[in-house]
Amino acid sequence: MKPKTGDFNRAAASALADADVQRNMRGLYDGFHMARERAAEATPNWEDLRDRARAVKAHTIEYLDHYLGMAAENVERAGGKVFFAKDADEASRYILDLAAARGVKTVIKSKSMLSEEMGLNARLEEAGVEPVETDLGEYLIQLRGETPYHIVAPALHLSKEQVADLLQEEIGGPRYERAEDLTAAAREQLRGKFFEADMGITGANFLVAETGTLVLVTNEGNGRMCTSMPKVHVAIMGMEKVVPSMEDMGMFLRLLIRSATGQRLSSYVTLVNGVRRDDDVDGPEEFHLVVVDNGRSKMLADPALREALYCLRCGACLNACPVYRKVGGHSYGWVYSGPIGAVVSPMLTSLPDAKDLPYASSLCGACREVCPVRIDIPRMLLHMRSDLAEGGPHSGSPRASLAERLTMKAWRLAVARPWMLRLANRLARLAQRPLVKDGRLRKLPPPLSAWTRHRTFPAVASRPFRDRWRSELRKSRRDG
Amino acid sequence: MADRQAFMASIRRALGRDAPGASVQPPSETALSLDPADLDARARAAANDASERSDELMDALARSAASAGWKVARVSTLEEAAGYIRSAALDVEAKTVVRSAHELLDSMGIDAALANVGIRAETMTAGDESGREALRETAFHAEMGVTGADYAIAETGSVALLARAEVSRLVALLPPAHVAVVERAIVLPSLDELFTLRRGAFYDGNLGSYMNIITGPSRSADIEQTLVTGVHGPGEVHMVLLE
Numbered sequence: 001m002k003p004k005t006g007d008f009n010r011a012a013a014s015a016l017a018d019a020d021v022q023r024n025m026r027g028l029y030d031g032f033h034m035a036r037e038r039a040a041e042a043t044p045n046w047e048d049l050r051d052r053a054r055a056v057k058a059h060t061i062e063y064l065d066h067y068l069g070m071a072a073e074n075v076e077r078a079g080g081k082v083f084f085a086k087d088a089d090e091a092s093r094y095i096l097d098l099a100a101a102r103g104v105k106t107v108i109k110s111k112s113m114l115s116e117e118m119g120l121n122a123r124l125e126e127a128g129v130e131p132v133e134t135d136l137g138e139y140l141i142q143l144r145g146e147t148p149y150h151i152v153a154p155a156l157h158l159s160k161e162q163v164a165d166l167l168q169e170e171i172g173g174p175r176y177e178r179a180e181d182l183t184a185a186a187r188e189q190l191r192g193k194f195f196e197a198d199m200g201i202t203g204a205n206f207l208v209a210e211t212g213t214l215v216l217v218t219n220e221g222n223g224r225m226c227t228s229m230p231k232v233h234v235a236i237m238g239m240e241k242v243v244p245s246m247e248d249m250g251m252f253l254r255l256l257i258r259s260a261t262g263q264r265l266s267s268y269v270t271l272v273n274g275v276r277r278d279d280d281v282d283g284p285e286e287f288h289l290v291v292v293d294n295g296r297s298k299m300l301a302d303p304a305l306r307e308a309l310y311c312l313r314c315g316a317c318l319n320a321c322p323v324y325r326k327v328g329g330h331s332y333g334w335v336y337s338g339p340i341g342a343v344v345s346p347m348l349t350s351l352p353d354a355k356d357l358p359y360a361s362s363l364c365g366a367c368r369e370v371c372p373v374r375i376d377i378p379r380m381l382l383h384m385r386s387d388l389a390e391g392g393p394h395s396g397s398p399r400a401s402l403a404e405r406l407t408m409k410a411w412r413l414a415v416a417r418p419w420m421l422r423l424a425n426r427l428a429r430l431a432q433r434p435l436v437k438d439g440r441l442r443k444l445p446p447p448l449s450a451w452t453r454h455r456t457f458p459a460v461a462s463r464p465f466r467d468r469w470r471s472e473l474r475k476s477r478r479d480g
Numbered sequence: 481m482a483d484r485q486a487f488m489a490s491i492r493r494a495l496g497r498d499a500p501g502a503s504v505q506p507p508s509e510t511a512l513s514l515d516p517a518d519l520d521a522r523a524r525a526a527a528n529d530a531s532e533r534s535d536e537l538m539d540a541l542a543r544s545a546a547s548a549g550w551k552v553a554r555v556s557t558l559e560e561a562a563g564y565i566r567s568a569a570l571d572v573e574a575k576t577v578v579r580s581a582h583e584l585l586d587s588m589g590i591d592a593a594l595a596n597v598g599i600r601a602e603t604m605t606a607g608d609e610s611g612r613e614a615l616r617e618t619a620f621h622a623e624m625g626v627t628g629a630d631y632a633i634a635e636t637g638s639v640a641l642l643a644r645a646e647v648s649r650l651v652a653l654l655p656p657a658h659v660a661v662v663e664r665a666i667v668l669p670s671l672d673e674l675f676t677l678r679r680g681a682f683y684d685g686n687l688g689s690y691m692n693i694i695t696g697p698s699r700s701a702d703i704e705q706t707l708v709t710g711v712h713g714p715g716e717v718h719m720v721l722l723e
């Protein structure tokens with residue numbers, strides 16, 4: 001999926017004007033967000049868990065090579081194969097080669113954000129392999145040819161009516177109305193595929209380094225299908241997903257799941273250790289783990305952005321974000337959306353092409369408040385803004401625009417010299433005269449016009465604060 | 481191997497190191513800092529603690545399981561358990577029930593109990609390739625799957641099932657209804673004890689290939705955030721607590 005991250009403003013405006021989208025997003029706060037609040041409240045030592053998990057992630061990322069090495073050895077010991085891919089293309093090619101070598105025609109897939117990031121389905125199709133998304137929401141957006149709307153709920157933006165139309169067109173038969181019937185129809189459609197498929201592809205929520213255990217968290221049961229039915233299981237994983245110990249899993253599962261949906265545990269937590277053993281009743285004969293960088297090392301290399309790699313992809317920051325809840329997932333223009341998407345998408349694609357994303361936030365801090373590993377997203381957004389403004393390493397340009405530099409220089413000059421500030425004040429008061437109404441500026445000339453498109457700006461006061469302060473001071477001395 | 485070396489080198493470059501971390505000291509926050517040599521003792525302490533508090537844990541499990549969407553039945557004898565399973569199978573008008581080879585199920589005479597009411601019980605055990613195919617077909621069409629459990633977790637209302645020689649991954653997955661029979665002795669207080677025991681299993685060399693922690697029915701809220709049960713896994717789940 002080609003990133004359209006440069007289109008935020010236009011896409012956001014159209015989402016805001018779309019009554020359907022606004023209606024479908026309405027439940028997000030009362031649903032997921034409040035469920036998280038209640039679950040956090042009910043979990044003993046929740047705040048300590050967050051501190052601990054953050055410390056563990058920080059340590060693991062600091063020694064990522066060490067833990068990935070440990071994990072890979074243990075996966076191999078359990079009969080699995082591990083491939084390290086520097087980018088999406090290498091990872092996709094490994095999977096395509098494997099599919100070709102095993103004569104794979106159909107692949108069943110369990111929801112994976114990384115697969116979306118890689119555009120894996122398109123690659124499989126090009127190679128004549130049929131990819132079937134089996135998570136219900138993911139199946140729906142695959143039919144629509146869209147990217148996920150939300151990390152946890154990919155089809156959040158679709159109404160029942162849209163789903164009904166979509167499924168009727170795909171499957172034929174009657175047009176169902178209720179969510180139960182629509183789900184049942186999709187289930188029937190997908191059930192045969194689980195038997196047909198020669199390969200199952202899943203993502204990874206965690207990889208335990210100590211034991212080489214892949215951990216998958218799902219609710220529908222398709223993840224279990226993908227890891228049990230086909231002969232070959234391929235797991236794709238962003239390199240940051242490794243955690244040190246099996247005994248850390250209690251902490252991480254509580255934090256991830258309760259932050260995501262507020263459930264005490266998801267319906268299924270599946271732990272995979274390599275291939276089926278000789279005397280197992282069933283299970284795949286081959287297990288491949290593909291570890292992917294694909295731009296993550298850019299975040300690793302910048303100490304100010306490194307903590308973006310602690311992310312558990314729980315989606316809590318999306319649900320808490322007043323901007324996401326209005327503009328919706330597709331405004332962010334790529335696979336990842338919401339506050340964490342505004343950090344990760346520009347880094348995994350290109351910051352200059354995604355200039356608006358660091359600004360797609362009011363920096364209110366709600367995301368940081370809910371993040372189970374306390375990722376400071378507002379700080380990172382500011383870091384990216386200043387990188388862009390000052391021509392930093394991610395900005396792709398040697399330095400900021402001339403106009404911006406001159407403005408800043410003039411500003412620095414003026415505020416350091418009282419007489420200049422006074423003069424500027426006086427000039428502004430004169431210049432604003434035709435524009436002021438009821439003490440507000442309603443329409444500023446370009447380039448300031450963007451500010452007043454949706455709001456007003458306070459007019460420069462007729463008496464500067466400095467003057468008022470002085471006279472108040474005098475008055476109170478006199479009276480006192 | 482070349483892929484791995486290049487990958488690790490680029491990570492180290494990003495981290496500003498040119499050699500592998502000489503001696504990585506896991507901080508106290510990760511359990512990796514806890515010596516695996518103490519694992520046995522800790523696991524045993526956890527199990528002992530659980531057995532001392534077993535009344536309390538059974539009650540807690542019954543509550544959390546019910547709120548996770550299990551139908552919970554508390555029974556005091558094996559016959560009662562078999563009777564419950566039989567009536568649950570009759571309720572879903574089962575013709576075929578697949579089951580795991582858990583000993584507990586053998587000892588309650590489940591096959592006979594079902595046969596008495598005309599329901600075929602099929603045990604899923606390891607076999608050759610063609611036997612496996614046939615078993616899959618059977619499980620696909622069965623109306624109910626019955627298993628024991630390896631652990632149950634009071635905190636979350638879950639059962640944990642290990643895949644191994646006697647236990648197929650599919651019994652608790654393919655049929656639309658699942659019954660799990662839980663004995664008092666396997667109930668653990670929380671996820672933490674479960675993972676301590678699993679870590680111990682790893683160091684004992686018998687982690688096995690697979691574990692599923694099951695918490696309630698298969699569910700989705702992907703259509704307008706409306707909760708629907710029974711997507712790809714069982715929509716109806718029963719937990720039979722054997723006192």
Ligand code: SF4
Pocket residue numbers: 259310311312313314315316317318340367370371372373374375
């Ligand atoms: S940044 Fe934090 S809150 Fe947002 S998805 Fe990642 S872990 Fe969850």
